[in-house]
Amino acid sequence: MEHRESIVIIDTIIDNSNHLGDNVMIKVNMPTPLKKEKKRSLSWAIKTNLLYAATLTPNLGLEVGVxxxxxxxxxxxxxPWNREGKKGDNDKWVHWMVQPELRYWFCETTNGHFIGIHGIATKYNIGGHKLFNIFDKDYRYEGWGVGAGFTYGYSWLISKRWAIEAFLGVGIVHLDFDKTDNRDWCCGESQHSTKTFFGPTKIGISLIYNIK
Structure with missing residues (x-):
């Protein structure tokens, strides 16, 4: 696609007899290429959820502005920690979890309000803890889970490189696990079960470092 730009050439003709000049205007159309838009580079940030870390779970996140x-x-x-208590107990919160999320920002990427759609994948070996209506502290649960949900959050820029974000997500998770009586850890019989949970699926306050 071409953009035509008009160029006006002024030619002055001088008559020697009266030294008067006549201006002749010639309009020439010359094709000029359109200016190419500068491509926006991707933004990158790394983060850690401070609330998640408070459960002694090391965690790391990566966000890419597309x-x-x-x-x-x-x-x-x-x-990975197995926090054993008194004899007969098996206090543990062993698990891994991954949560990918697509976010829409109302202002600009990594600044202000956002909403998102997230997924969940986890594998766990948990005993001696109560979590909502999912796990009872008198049992050990070993299995996996998958789910999805919606997120709302807000991010505050505190400097050129650093930011803080708070977020809350709700959704649905399908859990598949073996359940064992925690009081008879070594010789108790396990029971296979499944459960569908609807409620909070992610919550946090993250410290963020913007790479670019």
Whole structure:
């Protein structure tokens, strides 16, 4: 596609007899290429969920801005600790979890309000803890889970490189697990079961470092 630009050439003719000049205007159309739009580079940020870390679960996230208002966020956590208590107990919160998320930003990427759609994949070995209506602290649960949900959050820029975001997600998770009586850890019989959970699926306050 070409853009035609008009150029006006003024030629002055001088008559020696009266030294008067006549201006002759010639309009020439010359094709000029359209200016190419400068491509917007991707933005990158790494983060950690401070609330998730408070459960002694190391976690890390990566967010990539794919357009001025859209970003792809993926976070993962892994807890390997077996916190044994008194004899007969098996207190543990062993698990890994990955949560990919597509976000829409109302202002601009990584700044202000956002909504998102997230997925969940996890594998766990949990005993001695109560979590909503999913797990009872008198049992051990070993299995996997998958789910999805919606997120709302807000991000505050505190400097050129650093930011803080808070978010809450709700959704549905399907859990498949073996359940064992925690009081008879070594010799108790396991029971296979499934459960569908609807409620909070992610919550956090993340510290963010913007790479670019």
């Amino acid at each position: 357009s001025p208002k859209m970003s792809l966020n993926i976070t993962g956590g892994y807890n």
